[in-house]
Amino acid sequence: MNNKMDSKMEEKILEIINTVLDNRTKEKLTALSSEMHLRNDIGFDSLDLAELTVRIEAEYDIDIFEDGIVNTVSEIFQKLNGK
Amino acid sequence: MDFFFKDIEHGEPIKWDFLINDINNSLTYNRYCKSGNYYHVLKHIITSLIIGEEIILLDSDFTDSELVNLTGYSEYEEFTQIIDKGSFPLVCDKVELIDKLRNTCNEWKVTLFTSGTTGIPKKVTHNFKSITRFVKISERNKNSIWGFAYNPTHMAGIQVFFQGLLNGNPIVRLFGLTPKEIHREIKENGITHISATPTFYKLLLPCEETFQSITRITSGGEKFNEKTIVQLKGIFPNAKITNVYASTEAGTLFASDNDIFSIKPEYEHLIRIANDELLIHKSLMGSSDMNIEEWYNTGDLIETITEKPLKFRFISRKSDMINVGGYKVNPLEVEETILTLQGIKNVRVYSKSNSVLGNIICCEVVCDNKQISESSIRTFLQSKIQEFKIPRIIRFVEELSTTRTGKIKRN
Numbered sequence: 394m395n396n397k398m399d400s401k402m403e404e405k406i407l408e409i410i411n412t413v414l415d416n417r418t419k420e421k422l423t424a425l426s427s428e429m430h431l432r433n434d435i436g437f438d439s440l441d442l443a444e445l446t447v448r449i450e451a452e453y454d455i456d457i458f459e460d461g462i463v464n465t466v467s468e469i470f471q472k473l474n475g476k
Numbered sequence: 477m478d479f480f481f482k483d484i485e486h487g488e489p490i491k492w493d494f495l496i497n498d499i500n501n502s503l504t505y506n507r508y509c510k511s512g513n514y515y516h517v518l519k520h521i522i523t524s525l526i527i528g529e530e531i532i533l534l535d536s537d538f539t540d541s542e543l544v545n546l547t548g549y550s551e552y553e554e555f556t557q558i559i560d561k562g563s564f565p566l567v568c569d570k571v572e573l574i575d576k577l578r579n580t581c582n583e584w585k586v587t588l589f590t591s592g593t594t595g596i597p598k599k600v601t602h603n604f605k606s607i608t609r610f611v612k613i614s615e616r617n618k619n620s621i622w623g624f625a626y627n628p629t630h631m632a633g634i635q636v637f638f639q640g641l642l643n644g645n646p647i648v649r650l651f652g653l654t655p656k657e658i659h660r661e662i663k664e665n666g667i668t669h670i671s672a673t674p675t676f677y678k679l680l681l682p683c684e685e686t687f688q689s690i691t692r693i694t695s696g697g698e699k700f701n702e703k704t705i706v707q708l709k710g711i712f713p714n715a716k717i718t719n720v721y722a723s724t725e726a727g728t729l730f731a732s733d734n735d736i737f738s739i740k741p742e743y744e745h746l747i748r749i750a751n752d753e754l755l756i757h758k759s760l761m762g763s764s765d766m767n768i769e770e771w772y773n774t775g776d777l778i779e780t781i782t783e784k785p786l787k788f789r790f791i792s793r794k795s796d797m798i799n800v801g802g803y804k805v806n807p808l809e810v811e812e813t814i815l816t817l818q819g820i821k822n823v824r825v826y827s828k829s830n831s832v833l834g835n836i837i838c839c840e841v842v843c844d845n846k847q848i849s850e851s852s853i854r855t856f857l858q859s860k861i862q863e864f865k866i867p868r869i870i871r872f873v874e875e876l877s878t879t880r881t882g883k884i885k886r887n
Contacts, residue, residue, distance in 0.1 A: 416854055416868070432679075433654045439679055439801055443832040444868040458831035461682050461707070464655075 399470075406469060409448045413441050427467035449473075477621065482665065483514050483649040484657060490515055492570040499523055499573075500566045505559050508552035509629070510543075512536035514649050517628045518637060521586070522573075525604075527564055528581040533588045533629040537862050546589055546599070574644050578613070580604040588631060590724035590804070600631075600724050602762035608638050610728040617643040621665055621689075623650045623658075625672035631724040632696065636671045655680055662687050670694070671720075673802030675833055678704055683711045694731075696720040696802075721790065723774065725761050738787045747786065752777050754788075801833035803864045810837065810867065813860050817853065819845025824876045825867060839867040840876055 403425055411421040419436060431437045437445065446458045449469070457463050457472040479489035502523055507530050509520040517533070524531035534543065540550040567573045587601045622640040624647050626633035633651075640647045648665045650658050650672075658680060661667065667687075671694035681704070690712040696719060705717060721737055722728040730737040739747055746757035748771060755771040775797070781787040798805045807825035814823045822842040830836040841853070850870045857866045 416851065417863075418855075418858075430656075433656050438652075439675055439833055440864060440868065442679075443801075443830045443836045446830065446832055447828065447836060447869055456831050461703075462679060462832070464682075 402470065402473065405452060406449070406466070409445065409452065410435065412448065413437070413444050416444070417441060425466055427465070427470070429466045430464055431466070432464070477646060477666065479646045481515055481518060481647050481649070482661075484653065484661065485649075486513075486515065489646070492573070495519060495522070496567050496569065496573055499526065503559055503561075504556050505529060506552055506556045508532050508534060508547070508549075508555055510534035510536055510538070510552070514624070514628055518641075518647075521628075521634070521637070522577065522641070523559075524586075525577050525580045525584055526567070527559060528584045530585045530587065530601075533586065533634070535589075535627065535629050535862060539859050539861060541860050542862070570644060574642065578642055586634065588629060588634070588724065590631070600762045606760075606762050607634060608642065610635070611639050611642055613642055617645070619668070620645045621668045622647045623662060623667040623670035623672075624648060625650045625670055625676050627651060632671065632673075632722060635722070635728055639671075651676075655683070659683065659685060659687075662690065668692065671696075674704060675801035677708055678832070680711070681707050686711050686713055688714055690715045693717045694720055696722050696728075721776075725756075725772065725774075729756070729760065735789050736781055736787055737789070738785060741785070744786060749778065749780060749786075749788070752779070752791075754778050798827040798835050798837060800827075800835055800837060800864050805837055805865045807837075810839070810861065810865050813857060814839065814841065814853065816860075817848070817856050819843050819848050820853075822876055828869070836869070837865065837867045838869040838871070840871045840873045842873060842875060 407422060407425045410425070414421050414435070417440075422435065429435055431442065431445075442458070442462075446456060450456050453473055455473055457469055463469055463472060478492070480492050480495045482489035498519060499522060505523060505527060507524070509517055509531055511517050511520070521531055521533075532547070534547070538546070543550040567576065582603065582605075585601050585603050586607060587599055590598055590600055617639075620640070620643060622636060622645050624633070624636060624640075626636060628634065628637060637647065639645075646665070648661050648667055650661060650670065653661065662670075663685075666689045668689055669692045670690065674695050677693070677695060691714055693708060693712055693715045695717070708715070708717060717733070719732045719735065719737075720728050721730045721732075729743075730739065732738065743760075746760050748755040748757075754774045754776045756774055758770060758772060761772055777791045778788040779791050781789060796807055798807060807827075810825045811823050814820055814825070820841055820843050823839055825837060825839045827835040828838050841848075853870055854866060
């Protein structure tokens with residue numbers, strides 16, 4: 394995987410996360426970091442996580458929560474990169 | 477460790493003495509209870525039990541229009557009444573308090589609301605006997621410490637509350653906390669029992685820690701998959717895992733160690749099966765606005781495994797109700813609300829299966845107003861219905877998709 398693709402994917406995931414935050418009138422993020430915890434740091438609840446998985450699946454055709462719960466931003470990238 | 481209730485939002489655990497003083501010093505009572513503060517709700521319930529008055533539990537996130545629909549009011553100040561202190565002697569300690577509560581009078585009742593099948597949530601009322609039918613009071617339960625993982629204004633929350641309260645057990649709030657906080661609360665307080673929806677447990681996973689103190693895990697409200705059960709056995713190595721079948725109308729009815737439920741002999745004559753649907757005799761039900769005939773159709777479809785003794789497994793719901801992480805959403809209610817927004821011509825609310833919540837609410841809308849956007853619909857709905865009922869995915873379409881018979885598709 395090259396860095397270019399990485400940053401494109403990162404941009405898209407940030408956009409999706411911000412859509413979910415915005416939908417709940419929560420404050421948007423300016424940047425993503427890989428160690429961010431989806432619930433503890435970003436403040437997602439189960440409704441937000443459910444929406445996140447649908448939006449990511451619509452974009453990448455991968456259900457990131459299929460084999461259990463994903464906790465951090467880096468775990469999303471791992472799932473999407475098929476690791 | 478002996479306290480009444482702990483909620484990390486309020487810091488230190490609330491001791492029994494504090495609760496008793498608080499109740500003894502209460503001069504007024506209002507039968508409507510709506511508060512986001514768990515301690516206030518629980519104290520309100522206990523006060524109602526002591527004075528033998530009805531309590532009407534309202535979700536703290538009900539919007540004003542939902543409240544008017546449900547109760548006819550959105551403000552409840554005028555229902556405040558003075559407590560006649562002469563008739564209710566002060567309670568002196570925990571033992572006396574619990575003894576009093578166990579002997580609650582027949583006039584006491586609790587009213588709560590459940591998502592109705594016709595578009596409007598319906599009102600269900602229980603008395604002390606029906607709500608505590610499955611509370612087990614025993615020496616063995618004396619040392620339990622409960623993790624509270626439900627909303628206190630919902631049926632399941634009230635039942636867990638009574639199980640803990642009537643045994644004098646400490647109760648620790650877990651609902652609405654982050655996984656990290658939940659892990660810490662279990663460890664710090666030595667929680668032994670948790671009752672929650674499968675979604676609650678799923679959100680604790682994956683987890684590298686193990687929690688030795690937990691001896692019992694109960695789950696209900698939606699289907700638990702095998703994989704989650706295996707994972708839970710890993711993090712709660714000493715826990716027995718139980719499934720329960722419960723509804724707001726009837727409370728807890730059956731429990732099982734796996735997905736096969738059996739009926740206790742004393743209830744066998746109160747359960748019937750017709751066209752694969754589970755029917756419950758009206759004597760097991762709380763009272764409600766509906767006219768219940770002799771038998772109540774639960775809308776739950778089951779597969780009979782053996783007839784004598786009766787053993788069965790739940791297959792699905794007969795109705796259109798959508799189960800979102802244990803919360804039942806009536807798509808008709810959501811559709812009716814969306815249609816009140818000007819410019820919306822038609823709408824279809826449907827569910828999409830989801831790995832986090834079981835199901836997620838989606839909708840398609842047809843509108844003739846270019847100004848309407850996904851976010852304007854959401855903002856509108858936020859003032860009308862509870863958050864879990866709001867569609868998370870909204871699509872704009874030219875016309876709604878229908879089934880071959882012309883009915884609106886639900887999934």
